[in-house]
Amino acid sequence: MRIALLGAGGKMGVRLATNLKDTDFAVDHVEISEEGRRRLKDAVGVDCVETGQAVSGADAVVLAVPDRAIGAVAHDIIDKVRPGTALLVLDAAAPHAGKMPKRDDVTYFVTHPCHPSIFNYEDTQEKQNDFFGGVAAKQHIVCALMQGPEEDYARCEAVARAIYAPVDRAHRCTVEQIAILEPALSETVGATLCMALREAADRAVAEGVPRQAAMDFILGHLNIELAIAFEVFPEGKFSDGALLAIEQAKPVIFKDGWLDRVFDPQAIKKSVDDICDPPPTA
Structure with missing residues (x-):
């Protein structure tokens, strides 16, 4: 699967890019700010590509951008993605607020981390001190297939497990339930x-x-x-x-x-x- 990671140089984007680096996914990184590109290069050692190039060849597009920008970014790229492409949104706010563009031949998938539990007892101090998750401590996630064929749920959950790794349970919910x-x-x-x-x-x-x-x-x-x-x-x-x-x-x-x-x-x-x-x- 080829993934376009949008917002790759932001705080969340760098976290996801770091996790995706050690997977079998092919990843195209997109970041519009020079500061973000430098941050991504320093942290992960990868360069960015142009938005159109990344999304037009992607099987999945991960929108690692702020909630207030998701609607605008999604509308900007929606005519550039191929039919069957999955767009992964990392929070239910924009989808539940009706910000996603209308297009029936793409998949919308919402996923969010639960973050490591207060009652996670890890075997190293590094894991115990990973309060946010996605670095060392195990965490659970929630996922929702907002639209798209049922078979897309499994492939999108696989991406979600990779970007939030290490993941234990993945709970299937609706968008409304995640909100x-x-x-x-x-x-x-x-x-x-x-x-x-x-x-x-x-x-x-x-x-x-x-x-x-x-x-x-x-x-x-x-x-x-x-x-x-x-x-x-x-x-x-x-x-x-x-x-x-x-x-x-x-x-x-x-x-x-x-x-x-x-x-x-x-x-x-x-x-x-x-x-x-x-x-x-x-």
């Missing part, structure tokens, strides 16, 4: 709660707790609390005191109906629309 996972679950809820935890830890420090004690305490407690909540440690139980604190804190911290508002399909659609077309800042 539920991100932004709704992982960013709207997950990242927001992570920042709230950091703000709470900083507040404990401001109240006089030694900083390192506060950080060690919350990170250690999160390890066991997440293990209990997600049943990774099924024999673990919250104490009566913890259960009482949870019951009393929920109405203070969360508004009634917050889950319904976050996971409302219209809210998710607005979120992906804003990601692709950021609203003006004040």
Whole structure:
């Protein structure tokens, strides 16, 4: 299979190019910025080719470009790709926002990394410190065949496994389900709660707790609390005191109906629309 990697000199592009270098795929790298081309050359040792040359001969085109640019880039290349070409998008935002061009004889495939789990226990420090994934630590991925023949799912998953390697499980989802996972679950809820935890830890420090004690305490407690909540440690139980604190804190911290508002399909659609077309800042 011949792959055209667009945005090859960006942060994500260099990650993917590095992984693809050690595969049997033939890869044409495309990067429009001089800085990105230099970064790619320094990191991976490869040169770039012109966009039209890359996409016209590709069996698969990987769009490693920002969400807000995917629609424009896809529309720019769609008349240059051959029938049967697979376009791989690395996030559900642009596809779910309706940014992909109309063309029935090409395949659209969406894939995104889960990133290494908190409960990945690796056998080397290098693997343990690969928080993002795609370098040393194993991770899972999600995939969706948005359009195209069923047989294209397997070949696109093979590309996804290569660019995100090392991959363990590949979960087949729909585009809509991946949009539920991100932004709704992982960013709207997950990242927001992570920042709230950091703000709470900083507040404990401001109240006089030694900083390192506060950080060690919350990170250690999160390890066991997440293990209990997600049943990774099924024999673990919250104490009566913890259960009482949870019951009393929920109405203070969360508004009634917050889950319904976050996971409302219209809210998710607005979120992906804003990601692709950021609203003006004040």
